[in-house]
Amino acid sequence: MKARIAALLMLAGGLPGLAGPVFSTWRLEPGGLVSERPDDPLPVGSLQKPFVAKAWALAHPGEPSPRFHCGPGGCWFPAGHGDLGLVRATTVSCNTYYLRLAEQTPLAGLAGALAEEGFTSAPLDPGDAIGLGGALAIRPSALLAAYVRLTRTPWPAGEPVRREVLAGLREAALTGTARGLGHRGFWAKTGTVPLDALHTTGLALAVDDAGWAILGRLEPGTGREAAQALAAALDRYRPGAPRLAAAPPRAWPAGPPALVRVRLFELLGPRRFQVRNLGPDPVPCGGGFLGAGAAMELRPGGRAGPGLLEVTAPGTPLVRRIQGELTRPGEVVAMVPLREYVSGVLAGELPHGSPGLQVELGAAVLRFLARGPRHPDAEVCDSTHCAHFVGRGPLLDWKQGTQTPAPVLADAAWTAIQAAARQPGPEHWTAHCGGRPLSARFVWGEGDDQARPCLRHGPAPPWTRTWRAADLARAFGGPVRNLAVTTDGGVWGLRVWAGAAPRTLRFDLAHRLIAGVLGWDALPSPADSVTAVPGGFRVQGVGAGHRVGLCLGD
Numbered sequence: 001m002k003a004r005i006a007a008l009l010m011l012a013g014g015l016p017g018l019a020g021p022v023f024s025t026w027r028l029e030p031g032g033l034v035s036e037r038p039d040d041p042l043p044v045g046s047l048q049k050p051f052v053a054k055a056w057a058l059a060h061p062g063e064p065s066p067r068f069h070c071g072p073g074g075c076w077f078p079a080g081h082g083d084l085g086l087v088r089a090t091t092v093s094c095n096t097y098y099l100r101l102a103e104q105t106p107l108a109g110l111a112g113a114l115a116e117e118g119f120t121s122a123p124l125d126p127g128d129a130i131g132l133g134g135a136l137a138i139r140p141s142a143l144l145a146a147y148v149r150l151t152r153t154p155w156p157a158g159e160p161v162r163r164e165v166l167a168g169l170r171e172a173a174l175t176g177t178a179r180g181l182g183h184r185g186f187w188a189k190t191g192t193v194p195l196d197a198l199h200t201t202g203l204a205l206a207v208d209d210a211g212w213a214i215l216g217r218l219e220p221g222t223g224r225e226a227a228q229a230l231a232a233a234l235d236r237y238r239p240g241a242p243r244l245a246a247a248p249p250r251a252w253p254a255g256p257p258a259l260v261r262v263r264l265f266e267l268l269g270p271r272r273f274q275v276r277n278l279g280p281d282p283v284p285c286g287g288g289f290l291g292a293g294a295a296m297e298l299r300p301g302g303r304a305g306p307g308l309l310e311v312t313a314p315g316t317p318l319v320r321r322i323q324g325e326l327t328r329p330g331e332v333v334a335m336v337p338l339r340e341y342v343s344g345v346l347a348g349e350l351p352h353g354s355p356g357l358q359v360e361l362g363a364a365v366l367r368f369l370a371r372g373p374r375h376p377d378a379e380v381c382d383s384t385h386c387a388h389f390v391g392r393g394p395l396l397d398w399k400q401g402t403q404t405p406a407p408v409l410a411d412a413a414w415t416a417i418q419a420a421a422r423q424p425g426p427e428h429w430t431a432h433c434g435g436r437p438l439s440a441r442f443v444w445g446e447g448d449d450q451a452r453p454c455l456r457h458g459p460a461p462p463w464t465r466t467w468r469a470a471d472l473a474r475a476f477g478g479p480v481r482n483l484a485v486t487t488d489g490g491v492w493g494l495r496v497w498a499g500a501a502p503r504t505l506r507f508d509l510a511h512r513l514i515a516g517v518l519g520w521d522a523l524p525s526p527a528d529s530v531t532a533v534p535g536g537f538r539v540q541g542v543g544a545g546h547r548v549g550l551c552l553g554d
């Protein structure tokens with residue numbers, strides 16, 4: 001059966017009768033509905049969810065919204081969204097959360113709330129109520145009006161609940177399922193409903209402060225893709241709406257994000273990528289599906305998953321497996337649940353297990369993430385600039401020539417890590433302090449000027465490296481006349497005399513430029529000294545990594 005589906009999917013590459021996705025819109029303008037298609041009832045999937053929250057609020061007057069746990073396997077996001085409240089559940093459109101909400105609401109209450117908004121059929125069970133299976137339908141005009149009411153009319157039984165739904169819809173448009181919208185100033189929600197055995201229809205709805213609203217439908221497609229398609233419609237019909245710069249840096253006031261975007265292969269920068277579906281079932285990709293075991297090229301603008309995926313760069317030994325989604329806004333970006341991210345960092349940073357450090361390091365990773373994104377299009381990269389992330393592996397042992405899958409974080413460890421992260425502690429970690437830990441301020445020019453003491457390491461023997469002049473010329477874009485380590489203003493720098501004027505590089509940049517040519521280990525840590533030798537320069541220092549924070553050295 002699996003083989004048959006895979007074969008069908010391969011045949012479906014150019015599905016007869018489906019000549020590319022069709023995008024249609026319905027708009028609620030001051031004069032009424034303007035649309036390219038009839039105002040006939042449609043199934044709208046997760047676009048029903050806000051009204052499930054309304055039914056719950058009616059059944060629980062005055063109660064605060066609950067928190068639930070979304071575990072692996074129960075949600076559209078296979079790894080689960082973890083612990084979450086109503087705002088986050090709305091942002092990421094968590095099925096598990098909304099299903100629990102619907103289960104805690106009398107069926108008559110769900111039926112009544114949805115009928116009041118204009119849904120044509122009474123819900124049969126909680127799954128129908130949250131839009132699974134496409135049992136209910138609504139006219140686009142009624143749906144748009146319902147969303148405008150949602151943004152304007154208080155809920156007497158639970159106004160705080162409505163405000164949380166609205167906060168979730170705002171965030172959905174910025175970082176959640178509707179982020180493809182790419183504009184500020186909208187509440188937005190997406191939905192994905194089955195089209196046929198192999199395809200889905202995507203929907204995205206956006207409302208602004210003026211009560212203007214638009215519904216977009218992409219057939220075939222996903223809700224996320226419909227939101228991307230809606231971005232151009234907003235430019236056309238709402239020319240005043242500010243375009244978001246490609247995912248601007250934002251801080252999370254409430255802690256680390258539920259989904260972590262990771263730039264993959266950050267240091268190596270290959271240009272071609274192949275994705276293989278390692279899971280037992282087809283996963284979404286672009287407008288269609290990638291069958292179990294099937295592979296495709298991940299082109300700029302492409303995406304695949306969520307699922308268990310393997311990404312490789314043809315012609316290179318690079319391989320990474322992740323449980324999550326792969327996108328390619330420019331670089332390849334994996335989008336993985338928070339727990340998957342922490343698990344993949346622990347596997348990368350503690351390859352030998354070091355159970356004694358697991359919880360402390362996991363907590364440091366969460367504190368680090370809570371500081372906000374480090375890249376314009378992603379929270380983190382997979383290099384030590386952010387954290388060494390190996391996803392689900394494979395872990396390569398160069399000495400033994402073996403590959404093993406990365407261990408997945410156990411429930412108990414994850415619980416302990418989340419608890420530890422709420423306590424104060426380091427938000428950085430390093431491979432080895434070299435017996436002389438450094439402060440954040442010394443390495444990055446900002447942050448704590450106290451080094452965190454390491455109780456395990458005394459004075460360590462120094463490392464030395466020799467950099468050849470020809471390699472340095474490639475790393476710095478021209479012949480290097482001189483190099484020096486500086487500590488001006490109490491901040492480490494590598495002063496480089498190349499080109500017209502000398503410049504001083506902080507550790508991260510110096511490391512990246514040098515690693516790009518001379519390899520990963522050419523500048524193991526902020527060096528103590530650099531001296532000219534025949535044919536190049538000799539560098540000396542102690543430890544490994546930036547030497548700030550939790551020391552992971554053996």
Ligand SMILES: [Zn+2]
Nearest residue numbers: 070075081094
């Ligand atoms: Zn979920």
Ligand SMILES: [Zn+2]
Nearest residue numbers: 380381385386
């Ligand atoms: Zn980074």
Ligand SMILES: [Zn+2]
Nearest residue numbers: 433454457551
């Ligand atoms: Zn140490």
